[in-house]
Amino acid sequence: MRVAILSPVWFPVPPTGYGGIEWIVHLLADGLVDAGADVTLFASGDSHTKARLESVFDQAPSEWIGHTFWELQHAAACMEQATEGRFDIVHDHSGLLALALGALEPMPFVHTVHGPLDGEAGPVYETICRIAPRAHLVSLTHAQRRPKPELPWLANCPNALDLDLYPFDPGNDGYLLFLGRMSPDKGAHRAIDVARAAGLPLRLAGKCREPFEQDYFEAQVMPGLGDGIEYLGEVSHGEKVELLQRARATIFPIDWEEPFGLVMIESIACGTPVVATRRGSVPEVLDDGVTGIIVDDHREMVDALSRADALDPQVLRRTAEERFAPQRMVSDHLAVYDQAIALDRDRAARG
Numbered sequence: 001m002r003v004a005i006l007s008p009v010w011f012p013v014p015p016t017g018y019g020g021i022e023w024i025v026h027l028l029a030d031g032l033v034d035a036g037a038d039v040t041l042f043a044s045g046d047s048h049t050k051a052r053l054e055s056v057f058d059q060a061p062s063e064w065i066g067h068t069f070w071e072l073q074h075a076a077a078c079m080e081q082a083t084e085g086r087f088d089i090v091h092d093h094s095g096l097l098a099l100a101l102g103a104l105e106p107m108p109f110v111h112t113v114h115g116p117l118d119g120e121a122g123p124v125y126e127t128i129c130r131i132a133p134r135a136h137l138v139s140l141t142h143a144q145r146r147p148k149p150e151l152p153w154l155a156n157c158p159n160a161l162d163l164d165l166y167p168f169d170p171g172n173d174g175y176l177l178f179l180g181r182m183s184p185d186k187g188a189h190r191a192i193d194v195a196r197a198a199g200l201p202l203r204l205a206g207k208c209r210e211p212f213e214q215d216y217f218e219a220q221v222m223p224g225l226g227d228g229i230e231y232l233g234e235v236s237h238g239e240k241v242e243l244l245q246r247a248r249a250t251i252f253p254i255d256w257e258e259p260f261g262l263v264m265i266e267s268i269a270c271g272t273p274v275v276a277t278r279r280g281s282v283p284e285v286l287d288d289g290v291t292g293i294i295v296d297d298h299r300e301m302v303d304a305l306s307r308a309d310a311l312d313p314q315v316l317r318r319t320a321e322e323r324f325a326p327q328r329m330v331s332d333h334l335a336v337y338d339q340a341i342a343l344d345r346d347r348a349a350r351g
Helices: 020-034 068-083 096-102 121-131 188-198 211-224 237-246 262-269 298-309 313-323 326-350
Strands: 002-006 038-042 052-054 089-092 109-112 136-139 153-156 176-179 202-205 229-231 249-252 274-277 292-295
Touching: 002 020, 002 068, 020 038, 020 262, 020 326, 038 068, 052 068, 068 089, 068 096, 089 096, 089 326, 096 109, 096 121, 109 326, 136 326, 153 326, 176 188, 176 237, 176 262, 188 202, 188 211, 188 229, 188 249, 188 298, 202 237, 211 229, 237 262, 249 262, 249 298, 262 274, 262 313, 274 298, 292 298
Parallel strands: 002 038, 002 089, 038 052, 089 109, 109 136, 136 153, 176 202, 176 249, 202 229, 249 274, 274 292
Antiparallel strands: none
16 A cells, blocks of 8 residues: 655654654654655655655755744645655645545545644644545544544544653652643643642743743743752653653643543553643543542542552553553554545445
């Protein structure tokens, strides 16, 4: 099978820092190659992959993130090759622009929805799917679909991890950990409240590049730093893993409809329990009382820590291996591609 994978262009694959989607794209592209597929990855030229790499930009244009001109050039390069019949299927991870362009393609086109649908994106997806009746959408969790269940969902394919990059370590240095971009919906300020109430040290790490992220950080996070509460910036992968391995618990105090939450499976893979609020994907990703503790309000997290302490780190790791191994994600996607190709073939036969 000849598969084109279109990654977001803003960060290399795999990313050197922030970039959850890019990590998933990296794992999927390499896994498909290992499974025998002929894969072309459209990403920035500073990417590293087992697939054939096609790029418009030698370096990821991170400084232009969100600007359509750069994104359009990247997506158009993939679509141009697709119109030449080089692929059996195109799988887009880059966003709404490529989904709209994919409507122009005569071949099967699959689009993974990586973001939430309860805000502005939901109506845009509805519009694009009305004008692109051949669109096939893949969700990360069933919770992600709730705001727009009528969209043309083809399958649900949870994310996965390269578990070799997340070594199991049941150690515990006694601190709480928050990993995530600096944004009110992720809740770094709520993690600070939990740590203060529990009288525990807290380490925070995550992206803080965009103006709105910096505004939030200065207004709601920075005033809470000090006395054991430390912001480490945007850490490398190795630094992140070490933080996860040595934490007492990972605090996940989200206040939005999180589509997946990669941090949760990164944490349990290292053997560290997660204490999370019951929003979005959390009840699907975590097994309450097994791999983490789920609460209705972040103020309940202090009392939940003792229950998290009682969870077996070995069970956490084993659950990560059973549910979030890359081989499972690859087999899921190969089934999706077969299904999309068959549906398009049947549609063409019906005229």
